[in-house]
Amino acid sequence: MECIVCGHSTAAGLTAWHRTCPACHYESAALPPTINDAAVHLQVDEAERETGLKAIRVANFQTIIDYAARLATPGAQRLLDVGAAHGWFLEVARKRFQVLGMEPDTTVASRTAARGLPVRNGYFPDALEADERFDVIVFNDVIEHIPDIRAALAACRERLYPGGILILNLPNSRGFFYQLSKLLARLGWRAPFDRLWQKGLPSPHVHYFQADNLTALVGQQGMELKLRAELPSVRAAGLLERLRCAGQGTPFSNYLQYAAIMLSIPLLRLFPSDIVVCAYRKPDA
Numbered sequence: 143m144e145c146i147v148c149g150h151s152t153a154a155g156l157t158a159w160h161r162t163c164p165a166c167h168y169e170s171a172a173l174p175p176t177i178n179d180a181a182v183h184l185q186v187d188e189a190e191r192e193t194g195l196k197a198i199r200v201a202n203f204q205t206i207i208d209y210a211a212r213l214a215t216p217g218a219q220r221l222l223d224v225g226a227a228h229g230w231f232l233e234v235a236r237k238r239f240q241v242l243g244m245e246p247d248t249t250v251a252s253r254t255a256a257r258g259l260p261v262r263n264g265y266f267p268d269a270l271e272a273d274e275r276f277d278v279i280v281f282n283d284v285i286e287h288i289p290d291i292r293a294a295l296a297a298c299r300e301r302l303y304p305g306g307i308l309i310l311n312l313p314n315s316r317g318f319f320y321q322l323s324k325l326l327a328r329l330g331w332r333a334p335f336d337r338l339w340q341k342g343l344p345s346p347h348v349h350y351f352q353a354d355n356l357t358a359l360v361g362q363q364g365m366e367l368k369l370r371a372e373l374p375s376v377r378a379a380g381l382l383e384r385l386r387c388a389g390q391g392t393p394f395s396n397y398l399q400y401a402a403i404m405l406s407i408p409l410l411r412l413f414p415s416d417i418v419v420c421a422y423r424k425p426d427a
């Protein structure tokens with residue numbers, strides 16, 4: 143199999159479904175999506191996920207909106223959020239932009255729309271009108287789920303106004319936790335590695351990038367890198383809440399984990415974060 147970024151032959155990875163490119167370090171997974179499959183849906187308690195993840199994600203979303211406002215052309219208004227899920231990004235983004243969200247999961251989309259957020263049920267770009275264009279398009283933890291990523295990136299270029307900005311927020315294959323999960327998988331404990339790929343969830347990851355190979359792929363669409371940054375994958379805010387709703391733990395073990403993670407936050411800053419954000423600009427002409 144050829145690498146989708148550089149065309150080099152890919153090599154077998156750590157599992158039967160995992161492959162890596164020895165030249166550019168792009169990683170792929172042959173994990174089938176099961177979105178809108180009711181049986182898998184029952185495994186994911188959306189309400190629990192909502193409370194647990196919100197604090198850290200909203201903090202990162204504010205940073206992303208600040209990037210978008212800084213990089214977009216003066217007077218930029220229209221922002222498209224692909225894979226809007228619960229609408230948390232829309233809630234932050236609509237303070238600055240005129241927003242539209244797109245969400246393929248019918249149940250999630252209708253719940254988000256019921257909260258008064260402008261979200262459309264469907265896939266990007268098929269669910270857009272023929273003439274719809276945007277100043278900013280954002281993918282938050284979405285692009286790594288899309289099998290035909292080249293087609294999605296080509297559609298981004300087509301759907302942006304000249305000078306428009308594409309922002310990709312995604313897992314970083316250089317990240318500390320991902321690297322640790324690979325080490326553990328090599329030692330025989332595969333659960334953390336499977337989990338970071340979201341194996342068995344409705345829409346697993348099919349790509350793992352870092353900023354350089356992602357930029358090479360997006361560059362093939364004639365888009366120019368304007369900003370690359372890492373965002374914290376662990377924040378103090380909301381951490382205790384997150385541990386509580388993740389689960390099975392007693393209050394004592396939750397506090398113990400909380401203390402251990404709080405102590406490790408300064409140490410984690412020494413390593414690459416597991417979240418990378420890149421912003422690209424469509425040329426003017």
Ligand SMILES: [Zn+2]
Nearest residue numbers: 145148163166
């Ligand atoms: Zn490659």
